[in-house]
Amino acid sequence: xxxxxxxxxxxxxxTRFIISVGGIALAILLVLSLDGIVAGSIRQxxxxxxxxxxxxxxxxxxxxxxxxxxxxFDADLVDKVRRIDGVKKVTTILYTTDYLVSGDNRSVAYIxxxxxxxxxxxxxxxxxxxxLRSGEIIIDRDIAAKDKLLLGDRVTIFGRDFKIAGFxxxxxxxxxxxxxxxxxxxxxLRGLRSVVSYAFVDTKTGNSPDAxxxxxxxxxxxxxxxxxxxxxxxxxxxxxxxSADIMKIMNLIGFLIGMAxxxxxxxxxxxxxxxxxxxxxxxxxxxxxxxxxxxxQAAISTLAGTAIAFTLVLLLKAGLALSSSNILIVVGxxxxxxxxAISMMIGVMASAIPIIKxxxxxxxxxxxx
Amino acid sequence: MVDIAGRNLLEEKLRFIISSGGVALAxxxxxxxxxxFAGMNRQVSAYxxxxxxxxxxxxxxxxxxxGTNSRVPLSAISKLESIKGVEKxxxxxxTYAVLAPEGRREFSLIIGFDPLKGxxxxxxxxxxxxxxxxxxxxxxxxxxxxxxKLGEKINILGKDFTITALSTGTSSWMTGTFFITFDAASRLxxxxxxxxxxxxxxxxxxxxxxxxQEISGDLEDLTVTEKHERSANDVALYASVFxxxxxxxxxxxxxIGVMLVGATIYTxxxxxxxxxxxxxAIGIKxxxxxxxxxxQALLASLAxxxxxxxxxxxxxxxxxxxxxxFLILIEPVYVAEVFVVSLxxxxxxxxxxxxxxxxxxxxxxxxxxx
Numbered sequence: 066x067x068x069x070x071x072x073x074x075x076x077x078x079x080t081r082f083i084i085s086v087g088g089i090a091l092a093i094l095l096v097l098s099l100d101g102i103v104a105g106s107i108r109q110x111x112x113x114x115x116x117x118x119x120x121x122x123x124x125x126x127x128x129x130x131x132x133x134x135x136x137x138f139d140a141d142l143v144d145k146v147r148r149i150d151g152v153k154k155v156t157t158i159l160y161t162t163d164y165l166v167s168g169d170n171r172s173v174a175y176i177x178x179x180x181x182x183x184x185x186x187x188x189x190x191x192x193x194x195x196x197l198r199s200g201e202i203i204i205d206r207d208i209a210a211k212d213k214l215l216l217g218d219r220v221t222i223f224g225r226d227f228k229i230a231g232f233x234x235x236x237x238x239x240x241x242x243x244x245x246x247x248x249x250x251x252x253x254l255r256g257l258r259s260v261v262s263y264a265f266v267d268t269k270t271g272n273s274p275d276a277x278x279x280x281x282x283x284x285x286x287x288x289x290x291x292x293x294x295x296x297x298x299x300x301x302x303x304x305x306x307x308s309a310d311i312m313k314i315m316n317l318i319g320f321l322i323g324m325a326x327x328x329x330x331x332x333x334x335x336x337x338x339x340x341x342x343x344x345x346x347x348x349x350x351x352x353x354x355x356x357x358x359x360x361x362q363a364a365i366s367t368l369a370g371t372a373i374a375f376t377l378v379l380l381l382k383a384g385l386a387l388s389s390s391n392i393l394i395v396v397g398x399x400x401x402x403x404x405x406a407i408s409m410m411i412g413v414m415a416s417a418i419p420i421i422k423x424x425x426x427x428x429x430x431x432x433x434x
Numbered sequence: 435m436v437d438i439a440g441r442n443l444l445e446e447k448l449r450f451i452i453s454s455g456g457v458a459l460a461x462x463x464x465x466x467x468x469x470x471f472a473g474m475n476r477q478v479s480a481y482x483x484x485x486x487x488x489x490x491x492x493x494x495x496x497x498x499x500x501g502t503n504s505r506v507p508l509s510a511i512s513k514l515e516s517i518k519g520v521e522k523x524x525x526x527x528x529t530y531a532v533l534a535p536e537g538r539r540e541f542s543l544i545i546g547f548d549p550l551k552g553x554x555x556x557x558x559x560x561x562x563x564x565x566x567x568x569x570x571x572x573x574x575x576x577x578x579x580x581x582x583k584l585g586e587k588i589n590i591l592g593k594d595f596t597i598t599a600l601s602t603g604t605s606s607w608m609t610g611t612f613f614i615t616f617d618a619a620s621r622l623x624x625x626x627x628x629x630x631x632x633x634x635x636x637x638x639x640x641x642x643x644x645x646x647q648e649i650s651g652d653l654e655d656l657t658v659t660e661k662h663e664r665s666a667n668d669v670a671l672y673a674s675v676f677x678x679x680x681x682x683x684x685x686x687x688x689x690i691g692v693m694l695v696g697a698t699i700y701t702x703x704x705x706x707x708x709x710x711x712x713x714x715a716i717g718i719k720x721x722x723x724x725x726x727x728x729x730q731a732l733l734a735s736l737a738x739x740x741x742x743x744x745x746x747x748x749x750x751x752x753x754x755x756x757x758x759x760f761l762i763l764i765e766p767v768y769v770a771e772v773f774v775v776s777l778x779x780x781x782x783x784x785x786x787x788x789x790x791x792x793x794x795x796x797x798x799x800x801x802x803x804x
Contacts, residue, residue, distance in 0.1 A: 080787075081704060088697045095463070095690045102679045126592035133501060133530040133541065135591065137624050162530070163503050164671070166495060171671055173501060223503060224493040224657075239679050256505070260624060303532050303541060311474060311608070311760065314753070315467050315683050322463040326694055329456050333701055336452075392679050 074341060075362055081337060082366070088330035089370025089412065090377065096323040096404050097378045097396055099316045103309060104400065105393030109238035110304040111297040113175060116188040116235075119156075119265035120274040122296045123281065124289050129299040131175060131263075132240070133162050138288050140259045149280050151272035157261040158185040159251040165204060165244055166221040170212040173241040174204070176222055178251025184265045187245055192216060193231030197247050202227035205242040206234050222246070223254045239392060240304065266290075327370075327408055328415035331363050335416040338362075342423050352424045356417070363416035364409060371405050449705060450734060456698030457738020457776065458745055464691040464772050465746040465764055471684045472768070473761030477606035479665035481545070484556040484603070487524065487633035488642055491649065491658045498671055499664045500543070501530060505628045510653055514634060517652060519645040521637045524553045525629035527619035530609070531591055540576060543609040544590065546619020546630075553633055554613050560584060561599025567618040570595035574602045575758050576610030590614065591622045605759050634658075688772075695776045698738070699731050699783040706730070710791045720792045724785070731784035735776055743769065 075082045110132065114122075123146055125136040140157070147155050159178035164171045179186040187195050191206045193216050202220060209215070209232055219226045227246065236243035252258065268277045274292050281290045291299065305313075345355055375396075382394040482490070482499055491514065492504040506525075514523045527546030547553035554563040559574050561584060570590065572582055577600050587594045595614060604611040620626060636645045642660065649658045659667075713723055743764075750762045 081701075084697055084701055084704070088694065088701070091690050091693050091697065095686065098686050099683050102683055106679050127589055128532070128591070130532055132532070134532045135529055135623065161503050162501055164496075164498060164501075171497075171667075173671070221495050224495045255503070256628075257624065311470055312680065312683070314757065314760065315470050315680070318466055318749075319463065319683070319687060322459050323690075326456065326459050326463075329452060329459065330697070330701075333452055333456075333705075336449075337701075337705055390678070392682055 085334035090373035092327035093374035101394035121266035160262040201230035206232040367412035453702035454738040458742035460691040460694040461742025469762035555601035571613035735780035
């Protein structure tokens, strides 16, 4: 009975219902989309670590991630790592962040100097070869498409021209892409000798990565060593701390204003129907029943707004994917349910405020009021 | 007409506050989120904006200052100093690094400067910029955040440095700046006999193009740009790549904010349908009715806009006190744009519901309005 009345009362004036649901949907869309952008940005950033197979990573002492940092340590230490009990294989890369330049187009890229055919190189080729000759480079196909580059074209890194020999896919994040060159090219152009940036360690079957990590830490104190998960977490944390700090606070402000707007919309919608509630009170409806009707109306409107907002955010996500944007929107169920629950709570609370006055009235006074 | 509109609005204050409040919330949303974005771009170029140099010399084809791996041989200094019109050449290292003081990660810009030649912090709140290779100048915001005190040691890329001074105005939302000596940076970055950049000050600013041309001719392996060009390149690069999601957030906030303004005014107009019906029934002409409605919409919108701008400044004051690393800029041009758009949306949002009332016969207006 309550739900039926609540729905009839809402649908009686469709324009008003649409407007209030629309207002709620806008507020929730704001919150969901901002939250999704922040979550997506953080998710993307550890793609290189996630996709490269290794158990442990060794870096310059104190360096715990890749993003916009510098790591160089003595290559002799890599041999020491190889001799640690439980270590199966060690491969090394040279790494820095630089600009990939083609004409007037510039984009930030992780530059990886890798040893051909070993861990640390591209994990998914789209075109061309991963066996590079000196002076050749592999870049992401999305960057190539954006800058209208073909295989054989030239791009500049480290102030030197490189010929594009291959395209990878899936390496573009919100902050950069990944480009690969030969290890020896990297060494030569950066004037490096007998140093590496990171060493990827595979452990022997039956040896726990944590135990091997303990041995490396004990025997080689001049470097830092982490598990793959720690390295990836650290990478996401860095982006979260640096760029996501601003995103998080923008998200928080969006959330607070969005929820306030939602509350105001439900409050206004309830206030507009105060006469109807007064009539119900006048014909003898009990307060609990009236409360139920009002809450159900608020819940229906909020639920409808949430559903519309969720659909719209999925459309936005699909639209971004179709437009080859490197912005990823991630709306996890936990985030969606959290936002939906808070919205529902605020909606119901906002609907209670205007109705309390009516409930305090004597039924005989209602018509006058 | 304004009198009727104003009286009608103020007759039920709660309703007026609600509609103005809705507009104010939307305006706050738009201005604050855009303020973060604008402030962020301003902070990107803070170091170069505050150096006294005129030209920046880097490795060939490197046109940015931030996040690059430029290497310039130190031998270029003497060549530059011999060029007519050059007053001073300052070698510099700049690199990003993630420091982990007390376990908390701090994405940092490390500047290696020569205390005798310059290139260090432009404003200090404590200590001196005359540091040695084991000392560091830390930004005050970063120091406050981590509780760093003068004389404490912090680890930068595996080496301990003693904090001997605090700088101000050198942090941004993204990084805090750590100033160490050029020689210390050179050792940390394994970059012997090179610098990342050479900052060139010229004697006669009017002859900047001549000096620039001469440097380009004499040092073909290097790239020379004016300081502001490089700042603009940094802002453009960060705006085009790094700011993608932030820009999208600002756009979403703007669109939703504008739609919320529209929805609020639309609802407020619908709520007054009875009053407009009464006006129609007592014979008000349609153009006068529209005038009253538009005036009410504009008054509510204006009140909401003014409150929104005021509340934005209050919110910014609070945020700046809690999180001083963020610069939030309220740009007058943007405020004007938002003002115009919100007024236009308000007029449109009030026009849609009132045209129904305007179209009906005065005799049945009472019934419809009620």
